[in-house]
Amino acid sequence: MNGGVDLHREFQLRWFAGDAPTVYDLDTPYLESRLSHHIRHISHKNQPESSRIMSTVEAEPQTSTDLKIVEDATCTFCGCVCDDMVLTVEGNRITKAKNACILGKAWFFNHHIEDRPDATIEGQPASYEDAIERAAQILVNAQYPVTYGLSDTTSEAQRVAVAISDWIGGNVDTTTSVCHGPSGMAFQGVGEVTCTLGEIKNRADYLIFWGGNPAESHPRHFTKYSLMPKGEFVPNGRKDRTAVLIDVRRTKSAKAADIFLQIKPRSDFELAWALRGLAKGIDPDPSVEEKTGISVEQLKQVMDGMKAAKFGAILFGMGVTMTRGKHLNSEAVLALARDMNRHTRWVAKPMRGHGNVTGADNVVSWSTGYPFGVNLCRGYPRFNPGEFTTSDLLARKEADAALIIASDPMSNFSQPARDHLASINSVVLDPKLSDTAKVATVAFTTSTYGINTGGTVYRMDDVPIPLRPAFESPYRSDYEILKAILKRIREIQLQAGS
Amino acid sequence: MAVEFILIPGRTSRQGTSLNEGKYTATYQEEINTLRMNPDDMQQMQISAGDQVRMWNDFGEVTVPCISGKDELPQGLLFISYGDKSSQLMPGETHGTGMPDSKGLDVFVEKV
Numbered sequence: 001m002n003g004g005v006d007l008h009r010e011f012q013l014r015w016f017a018g019d020a021p022t023v024y025d026l027d028t029p030y031l032e033s034r035l036s037h038h039i040r041h042i043s044h045k046n047q048p049e050s051s052r053i054m055s056t057v058e059a060e061p062q063t064s065t066d067l068k069i070v071e072d073a074t075c076t077f078c079g080c081v082c083d084d085m086v087l088t089v090e091g092n093r094i095t096k097a098k099n100a101c102i103l104g105k106a107w108f109f110n111h112h113i114e115d116r117p118d119a120t121i122e123g124q125p126a127s128y129e130d131a132i133e134r135a136a137q138i139l140v141n142a143q144y145p146v147t148y149g150l151s152d153t154t155s156e157a158q159r160v161a162v163a164i165s166d167w168i169g170g171n172v173d174t175t176t177s178v179c180h181g182p183s184g185m186a187f188q189g190v191g192e193v194t195c196t197l198g199e200i201k202n203r204a205d206y207l208i209f210w211g212g213n214p215a216e217s218h219p220r221h222f223t224k225y226s227l228m229p230k231g232e233f234v235p236n237g238r239k240d241r242t243a244v245l246i247d248v249r250r251t252k253s254a255k256a257a258d259i260f261l262q263i264k265p266r267s268d269f270e271l272a273w274a275l276r277g278l279a280k281g282i283d284p285d286p287s288v289e290e291k292t293g294i295s296v297e298q299l300k301q302v303m304d305g306m307k308a309a310k311f312g313a314i315l316f317g318m319g320v321t322m323t324r325g326k327h328l329n330s331e332a333v334l335a336l337a338r339d340m341n342r343h344t345r346w347v348a349k350p351m352r353g354h355g356n357v358t359g360a361d362n363v364v365s366w367s368t369g370y371p372f373g374v375n376l377c378r379g380y381p382r383f384n385p386g387e388f389t390t391s392d393l394l395a396r397k398e399a400d401a402a403l404i405i406a407s408d409p410m411s412n413f414s415q416p417a418r419d420h421l422a423s424i425n426s427v428v429l430d431p432k433l434s435d436t437a438k439v440a441t442v443a444f445t446t447s448t449y450g451i452n453t454g455g456t457v458y459r460m461d462d463v464p465i466p467l468r469p470a471f472e473s474p475y476r477s478d479y480e481i482l483k484a485i486l487k488r489i490r491e492i493q494l495q496a497g498s
Numbered sequence: 499m500a501v502e503f504i505l506i507p508g509r510t511s512r513q514g515t516s517l518n519e520g521k522y523t524a525t526y527q528e529e530i531n532t533l534r535m536n537p538d539d540m541q542q543m544q545i546s547a548g549d550q551v552r553m554w555n556d557f558g559e560v561t562v563p564c565i566s567g568k569d570e571l572p573q574g575l576l577f578i579s580y581g582d583k584s585s586q587l588m589p590g591e592t593h594g595t596g597m598p599d600s601k602g603l604d605v606f607v608e609k610v
């Protein structure tokens with residue numbers, strides 16, 4: 001770095017990029033030594049054949065003779081980030097994943113080394129060096145670049161992505177904006193009465209699952225954290241808990257509930273407000289039944305149970321946030337939990353989907369002050385969902401370049417947003433081929449976090465969890481690629497005197 | 499004749515497992531491209547399992563096979579796994595939230 005660099009900015013860069021002295025780097029022996037005692041090497045010959053082959057796709061014969069057991073590994077497929085996995089690793093394939101659910105098993109068994117180039121430029125295989133150069137040029141020369149994704153990567157990589165967005169004066173947003181972004185807005189409006197999943201496990205005797213289907217989306221939530229486990233104040237586990245499911249569909253989760261309220265579509269807001277009224281002793285108008293499909297009598301029965309509980313938890317999903325009303329729906333649910341604290345202890349937690357989407361919220365929040373949809377064009381952060389959120393920036397054709405990390409907006413954004421994304425320069429990092437990687441100007445194949453790459457992720461209750469990788473990948477991690485892009489961006493900017 | 503429905507895109511565990519095998523596997527593609535409907539609605543519209551239906555709204559139009567949603571879906575409600583097809587029916591407008599209406603979409607359906 002030359003003497004003309006603004007010292008404050010330089011410190012900011014080092015801090016965001018993970019170089020600050022108080023933060024350990026992924027390459028340090030310190031982290032390795034922390035991880036190594038969780039790994040045991042075992043001779044392959046002693047293992048029965050049946051215990052070695054298990055995959056949702058056909059397993060290829062292994063040539064490696066070493067069998068490795070990784071204990072306390074973390075599954076990063078969903079927001080539960082269960083950290084009690086025991087992985088059996090043969091060469092570069094995981095053949096057993098003890099304690100994993102069906103989704104976790106699919107995650108571990110199908111992430112092996114793909115036969116793809118390290119990087120492509122306009123669809124043609126390219127070296128890392130050329131791809132990093134092109135990526136840096138695209139981002140540094142853009143008028144309004146947007147950084148997006150980040151929910152399936154480590155928090156170490158997330159902070160580098162924020163630093164890049166800051167240095168190029170762009171926009172940083174995460175998949176939260178199309179997931180629980182409305183809940184993020186609602187937190188700012190009414191706050192969040194919160195707790196950890198450990199408290200729910202040990203205390204909650206009344207659970208309301210609202211607009212979510214944990215049996216299919218977070219299969220171990222019921223068994224590890226909420227419904228089934230025996231806890232300190234619920235020693236009989238399931239028998240000590242009452243479970244309510246509120247949903248428009250009779251999903252697989254309905255079987256697990258004691259009370260199922262099948263509401264009419266788009267009536268979460270009215271239902272939450274009817275319950276808020278009852279919490280304050282005000283009977284709702286009988287027309288609530290016509291609107292929500294739930295009678296006042298049923299609502300009173302649920303409210304009586306809620307008031308009698310010692311510790312209640314509302315766990316709400318995207319049925320609340322993705323339906324018309326969005327942040328107002330989340331706000332009503334959060335406010336209901338707050339109101340219930342006049343009677344007894346109640347909390348409300350969003351059920352988060354991707355493995356480190358909660359980390360994305362945390363990192364963007366402690367870096368910029370806001371959780372998602374942050375604009376850094378003026379040199380200071382501005383937050384405005386609807387203006388600085390990626391779906392809008394693309395649909396309105398405002399962004400002229402994109403840096404997309406571990407996300408596939410080309411398969412889940414609205415058509416106008418997808419059309420624009422396909423028409424601009426983009427840099428995409430993903431372990432697997434995706435529709436977004438296919439339209440990218442520069443696409444990097446990356447190693448998979450949690451399987452090949454260590455680091456930190458945040459569980460859905462904001463608890464940080466370390467990763468214990470199973471085997472090495474020939475591909476670089478998001479963190480390494482983003483740091484290389486950032487370094488090159490700064491070199492270009494310093495040469496240009498900015 | 500076109501019938502009005504409310505469409506709920508969502509996730510399924512089959513989508514989750516096949517996602518890991520790859521987005522271009524037959525299972526994943528089948529999962530995100532299949533519409534589920536209440537069996538009584540199917541009968542009224544004379545739709546048999548696997549028949550193609552056209553589904554559209556102000557934002558897009560897709561043609562997909564339709565199967566029974568069994569007792570999971572009440573009449574008037576449809577389900578499809580999130581993916582390319584559901585996204586084609588989503589508006590670009592987010593009403594100042596960053597989140598397009600992604601569940602509870604008004605759609606019309608007719609048998610092809």
Ligand code: SF4
Nearest residue numbers: 075078082101104220
């Ligand atoms: S519940 Fe989620 S984190 Fe836990 S094993 Fe299953 S997919 Fe992995």
